[in-house]
Amino acid sequence: MQPLLKSNQLRPAKGFTLVELIMVIVILGLLAAIIIPRFAGQGDAARVSTTKTNLETLRSTIEVFRVQEAILPLTLNALTVAAPVTGEIYLRVVPEEGITESNAAVGAFSNAGGWVYIAGTGDVRVNLDMAGCGAPCVASGDSPFADW
Numbered sequence: 001m002q003p004l005l006k007s008n009q010l011r012p013a014k015g016f017t018l019v020e021l022i023m024v025i026v027i028l029g030l031l032a033a034i035i036i037p038r039f040a041g042q043g044d045a046a047r048v049s050t051t052k053t054n055l056e057t058l059r060s061t062i063e064v065f066r067v068q069e070a071i072l073p074l075t076l077n078a079l080t081v082a083a084p085v086t087g088e089i090y091l092r093v094v095p096e097e098g099i100t101e102s103n104a105a106v107g108a109f110s111n112a113g114g115w116v117y118i119a120g121t122g123d124v125r126v127n128l129d130m131a132g133c134g135a136p137c138v139a140s141g142d143s144p145f146a147d148w
C-alpha cells in the first residue's frame with residue numbers, strides 16, 4: 001500500500017510553465033515574420049508567368065497550324081476544331097490569359113483581358129496594357145506586354 005502524501009509534500013509539476021509557452025509563441029512569431037514576406041506576392045508573379053507561357057503556346061500552335069495547313073487560322077477558336085486540310089485539332093481549348101483569367105480572343109486591342117489575334121499576320125498579343133494589368137505586373141517588375 002502506498003503511503004499518502006503529506007500536506008507539505010509537493011507533487012512533481014506536469015506540463016509547461018507560462019514562461020515556456022510564451023517563449024515558444026515568440027519564436028513561432030519571429031519565424032512567421034521572416035518566412036511569410038518571402039512568399040507574399042508570389043501569386044502575382046505566377047499569373048504573369050502563366051500569361052507568358054500561354055502566349056508562347058498560342059504562338060507556337062499558330063505556327064504549327066500555318067505550316068501544316070498552309071494558311072493561318074481565322075480565329076484562335078479555329079485551333080480548337082478540326083482544321084480544313086488535315087482535320088487535326090490543334091488545341092483542346094484556347095488557354096486563358098493568366099492575369100484576368102480570360103480566354104476571350106478579339107481582333108482589336110480593348111484592354112479587357114484575354115487575347116488580341118490578328119488573323120492577317122497570325123500575331124497574338126495580350127489584351128491588356130501595364131495599367132490594365134495592375135498589381136501583378138507592378139509586382140513582377142516586368143516589361144510591357146507589347147514587348148512579349
